[in-house]
Amino acid sequence: MAEDEYPDRPKKQRYGLKPRKDKEASCPFCGKVLERPRNVERTRTSGFRGGACECGAVFLLDENGNHGGEAIVEVMTAGCGSWEKAWALTPDVDYRQTVASYDIRAHRISEPGDAYEPAAKLYFFRINSR
Numbered sequence: 001m002a003e004d005e006y007p008d009r010p011k012k013q014r015y016g017l018k019p020r021k022d023k024e025a026s027c028p029f030c031g032k033v034l035e036r037p038r039n040v041e042r043t044r045t046s047g048f049r050g051g052a053c054e055c056g057a058v059f060l061l062d063e064n065g066n067h068g069g070e071a072i073v074e075v076m077t078a079g080c081g082s083w084e085k086a087w088a089l090t091p092d093v094d095y096r097q098t099v100a101s102y103d104i105r106a107h108r109i110s111e112p113g114d115a116y117e118p119a120a121k122l123y124f125f126r127i128n129s130r
Ligand SMILES: [Zn+2]
Pocket: 027, 028, 029, 030, 031, 032, 053, 054, 055, 056, 057
C-alpha cells in the first residue's frame, strides 16, 4: 500500500518524530477496510466486541491485550458457528488466524516496526475456501 495513504490526516495526530507504520484497520485476508468493532452476539463465554468482513473473516477486539487465548477461542467459535466445529479444523489447512495490534481511537492497525504498538489486539479468523 502507499506510504501516505491518508494525506488528509493531520500530521500532528502522528506520534512525534517516530515513524508510524500503521494503516487504517483492514482485513488481513482480503484488504478491505473494516468497520469499527461493535458489540456482537455473545458466542461462548464473554462479550468481546468485533465484526465481520465481506470475505467471510471475523474479528474480535481484545481491548487490553490480556485475553489472547480466550479471544482466539471466541473468534474461531464466531467464525465456525460452534467451538466443536472450530476444534475439528486443522490450522492453515482449514483456516487462517492472525492477530494485529490495534489503535482503538484511531481505528488503525500497526505494521511491524511501528514505533507505537497499541496494547489492544484484533484477532482475525477465516475459514479457507476450498
Ligand atoms: Zn476480508
